[in-house]
Amino acid sequence: MNDLNGLLESALDESQRESTTQTKVEKPQLSKSERVRLYLKQHPGVRNKDVVAALSHHGVKAADVANVKAQLKRKAEKNKGKSEPAAAKSAPVAAETGAPADSSNSIDATVGLDVLELGMEFIRKSGGVNEAQHVLNLIRRIRQI
Missing domain, CATH: 1.10.10 (Arc Repressor Mutant, subunit A)
Structure with missing residues (x-):
């Protein structure tokens, strides 16, 4: 479990460094x-x-x-x-902003180390956390069509 926490912390630190350097260079335009x-x-x-x-x-x-x-x-x-249940009505708002519905930094215990490693690889290949979120939002939009 300590390895998992260490991996997650190092990944967050790395992605934050990447995203801050990229946001200084290019601001995503609407x-x-x-x-x-x-x-x-x-x-x-x-x-x-x-x-x-x-x-x-x-x-x-x-x-x-x-x-x-x-x-x-x-x-x-x-x-x-x-007619949507009350819980489902709040989900699109979170999807549009790119933020998780629960903004606390809790770790989902059902996600394995292999899934986290694949997620980190996706973040690296897409160029950072912001870009990865942008790709995921595009995928959500495509699925809605």
Whole structure:
């Protein structure tokens, strides 16, 4: 068990060093779709051309706004018919932020050392914890389609 804790601590230290050096060099930028979604969330009921005017310096066009609105509408219609339990409603929020639903740093005892080693290899190959989380979020989005 001490080997497992030592491996986990060294992995976290290493990934934090990698992520801090990478964040200083490159800041991940929001995509046009993410910018439109944020703007629509902050300004509900706004017209497409107003969104384009506000975000044109980011390269957002009317087609981008229309696509995002259509996606949001389809998602709302899809979720409208479902009645989810209270526990399931909090899970998408955690998935979108990239943070685990339980933010405490507890170790799941059911995960074996081999799984942790594979996870560490994935983090290294993807370039750090932030990049690995980004890849996992993309996989979640693809599965929802």
